[in-house]
Amino acid sequence: MSEVKVNKISPRTACGTVTLGDSGDTFTIPSGATITNNGTQTGFGREGSVDWQTGSIKTGTFTAATGEGYFVNTSGGISTVNLPAGAAGSIVAISDYTRTFNSNNCTVTPNGSEKMGGGDAGGSVTLSVNGQSATFVYVDGTEGWINVQETESSQAGPVALYVTATGGTPCTGAICGNFKTHVFTGPGTLTVSCAGNACGSTTVDYLVTAGAGGGGGYGGGGSGAGGFRLSNSVGCIAAPVMSPLASPTGITVSATPYPIAVGGGGPGGLNNPTVGPGPACGVKGTNSSFSTITSTGGGFGTGYQAVGGPGGSGGGSRGGPSPTSGYAGGTATPTTSPAQGTAGGKGYDGLTSSTNGGGGGGAAVAGGDASHGVGGTGGTGSFLGDAFFKTACAPSYGTPGPVSDTRYFAGGGGGGTDLNPGTAGTGGAGGGGAGAQQTNTPYAVSGTVNTGGGGGGQGSIIPAPCGGPAGGGVGGSGIVVIRYKFQ
Numbered sequence: 001m002s003e004v005k006v007n008k009i010s011p012r013t014a015c016g017t018v019t020l021g022d023s024g025d026t027f028t029i030p031s032g033a034t035i036t037n038n039g040t041q042t043g044f045g046r047e048g049s050v051d052w053q054t055g056s057i058k059t060g061t062f063t064a065a066t067g068e069g070y071f072v073n074t075s076g077g078i079s080t081v082n083l084p085a086g087a088a089g090s091i092v093a094i095s096d097y098t099r100t101f102n103s104n105n106c107t108v109t110p111n112g113s114e115k116m117g118g119g120d121a122g123g124s125v126t127l128s129v130n131g132q133s134a135t136f137v138y139v140d141g142t143e144g145w146i147n148v149q150e151t152e153s154s155q156a157g158p159v160a161l162y163v164t165a166t167g168g169t170p171c172t173g174a175i176c177g178n179f180k181t182h183v184f185t186g187p188g189t190l191t192v193s194c195a196g197n198a199c200g201s202t203t204v205d206y207l208v209t210a211g212a213g214g215g216g217g218y219g220g221g222g223s224g225a226g227g228f229r230l231s232n233s234v235g236c237i238a239a240p241v242m243s244p245l246a247s248p249t250g251i252t253v254s255a256t257p258y259p260i261a262v263g264g265g266g267p268g269g270l271n272n273p274t275v276g277p278g279p280a281c282g283v284k285g286t287n288s289s290f291s292t293i294t295s296t297g298g299g300f301g302t303g304y305q306a307v308g309g310p311g312g313s314g315g316g317s318r319g320g321p322s323p324t325s326g327y328a329g330g331t332a333t334p335t336t337s338p339a340q341g342t343a344g345g346k347g348y349d350g351l352t353s354s355t356n357g358g359g360g361g362g363a364a365v366a367g368g369d370a371s372h373g374v375g376g377t378g379g380t381g382s383f384l385g386d387a388f389f390k391t392a393c394a395p396s397y398g399t400p401g402p403v404s405d406t407r408y409f410a411g412g413g414g415g416g417t418d419l420n421p422g423t424a425g426t427g428g429a430g431g432g433g434a435g436a437q438q439t440n441t442p443y444a445v446s447g448t449v450n451t452g453g454g455g456g457g458q459g460s461i462i463p464a465p466c467g468g469p470a471g472g473g474v475g476g477s478g479i480v481v482i483r484y485k486f487q
Contacts (some may be wrong), residue, residue: 074104237367266286271471281477
């Protein structure tokens with residue numbers, strides 16, 4: 001085989017023509033060789049391939065160039081593609097960039113009087129199927145542009161779907177991403193119409209706080225807060241404004257209605273030392289629930305020598321057989337993980353000089369024990385950041401507390417004292433009501449509505465009325481809040 005090595009082949013005359021070989025000859029381009037075309041090709045035609053213009057997504061009306069493929073975005077409106085003047089082998093391809101050709105069509109229009117697939121001169125074609133792609137090749141003047149390759153659907157990655165729901169008081173805002181909150185201050189239904197998917201959202205977070213118990217009468221114990229249960233699975237709210245009691249696991253929802261129960265607070269005990277342990281004790285609060293989550297009503301404060309009532313948080317006791325061995329406060333029951341509450345405080349009985357109630361337990365801190373002339377302090381509740389509610393809701397719910405930019409729930413009620421002068425126990429942050437001393441006023445303070453805060457224990461009033469405003473404080477009602485990513 002002979003070999004010719006030259007740097008340039010030129011025609012004999014200026015602007016002449018160079019012919020390579022004769023008809024039927026074969027020219028082989030070896031592997032690794034590159035042919036660069038800096039001029040205009042003719043007669044080569046194309047094999048159905050185009051150069052896709054990925055750096056320029058098209059919208060509206062534009063003119064295509066032969067040899068190019070275009071991704072067309074019609075999410076904002078219809079689009080028109082004007083084809084170039086046809087020459088044999090000219091090729092243009094179109095693909096639906098946003099899968100929106102059905103709602104906003106893409107029209108392909110030939111140049112002048114050229115035909116599309118042998119149709120009328122100058123007639124256009126419309127691409128109207130989501131995900132549609134089409135490749136047009138100009139053949140000749142008889143048939144014009146012919147669609148040589150088409151798909152009416154294209155494989156796409158999964159579309160993100162998000163939880164969609166109605167019910168309660170919805171709140172949205174810009175804080176902490178695209179989250180929506182539903183607040184229930186009374187019974188209702190969270191109706192989930194879309195359960196979402198893994199690319200969007202599938203779970204919801206919750207705050208479920210039960211109603212608190214009622215405080216005890218006649219130097220009685222403060223009541224326990226309603227059970228406090230909280231999750232933080234969908235992220236973005238972190239310490240220090242997210243409670244350490246939050247579960248990292250939320251609730252995976254289905255497209256179905258979810259009944260919401262919001263527990264009421266228990267009434268306070270009567271302020272009469274002669275009627276025995278029953279009427280003198282407060283009443284346990286009512287449970288709150290959502291899906292698989294149930295928070296237990298707060299335990300009552302006792303108004304007689306008896307153990308404090310059990311519940312989400314335990315109620316404080318009153319007195320005891322001796323100053324040093326007062327009856328125990330109520331326990332936090334049932335056990336949950338994380339814990340939904342704490343125990344109530346122990347009462348103190350001076351036997352001949354004063355009777356004092358222990359503080360009710362709060363979500364985070366147990367109720368304080370009573371001492372001579374001093375009622376026990378209500379336990380501190382727990383908190384969540386304002387961002388859980390969004391700007392439209394916070395700080396309308398809960399109460400301020402030690403941690404800034406948060407709202408507190410489920411504080412215990414303060415214990416009462418029958419000594420005058422004496423010191424009644426203060427209520428815990430999160431709606432806990434203060435106890436009262438031996439005086440006509442102030443009376444024991446009720447827990448704050450929709451916080452699950454415990455009612456304060458009453459002092460003693462002479463003459464002691466049977467019930468009425470001088471009894472133990474009423475427990476605060478509960479609240480349920482649901483939060484999820486919605487876009």
